[in-house]
Amino acid sequence: MPQGANNPPEILAPRTRAARGLFADENLDMLAHVLDDCFRIPGTSIRFGLDGIVGLIPGLGDVLAGLASTILVVAAWFRGVPYVTLARMLVNLGLDVVIGAVPLLGDIFDIAWKANRRNYALLTRHLHEPRRHTWRDWVFLLLIGFTVAAIFTAPLLVLAWLLGWMMHRL
Incomplete structure (x- = not known):
């Protein structure tokens, strides 16, 4: 339909940097879920994921979980998330890896901190409100x-x- 006095111009939704494949929203949400809260201790509301389980392997476990967690940060960078948010995501990840390396207490921290859930929330918040700190x-x-x-x-x-x-x- 041509534009005219009776037909105002169509307003298109703003372009987003939606990703496909590994960096798609549903895949990143699933990654955060698997790493942080896919299992529940029966009879409690305590949830944990592979990050808490793999972290039990001394030395190597937290490094492997940290490498998997970097996918969220890389995805945020590819999507143009502001640097202040990327820095905050890196700090969340760094705390998770460094404190998580402490035997047993670090695993309890991993279960409570849920760095991947935090980072996914930061990513989605800044995708919905770009460039807002x-x-x-x-x-x-x-x-x-x-x-x-x-x-x-x-x-x-x-x-x-x-x-x-x-x-x-x-």
Whole structure:
């Protein structure tokens, strides 16, 4: 039907960066489900996935689960998710791998933290609201930045104190 006085122009939905194959929404949701919450402890509401099970293998388990989890981050990058969100996703993944490497307590953390569910939620939130950052994104990154700075600064302060103490003793 041609445009005219009686026929306003058609407004098309905005283009999205929908993905196919491995990076399709349903596949990413399934990956997060399998890694974080596909099993339930009978009689409880506690759910866990392969991430918690594979993490029981010392050393190798958390690395393998972390590699599988990077698929969500790569998919987010391909879809144009903002860098602040990608950084937050990487921090979620890093915490999952590093803390998850602690025997037994790390596996409990994996089950509670559910980094893949968190990252999938961040991905879908930013696909529905492109280029919109919340104050929580920035606060989270600032806290992580201060924590990393403290981790690197603390040994230097202790070393400086020890050197000063040793110099004073001599």
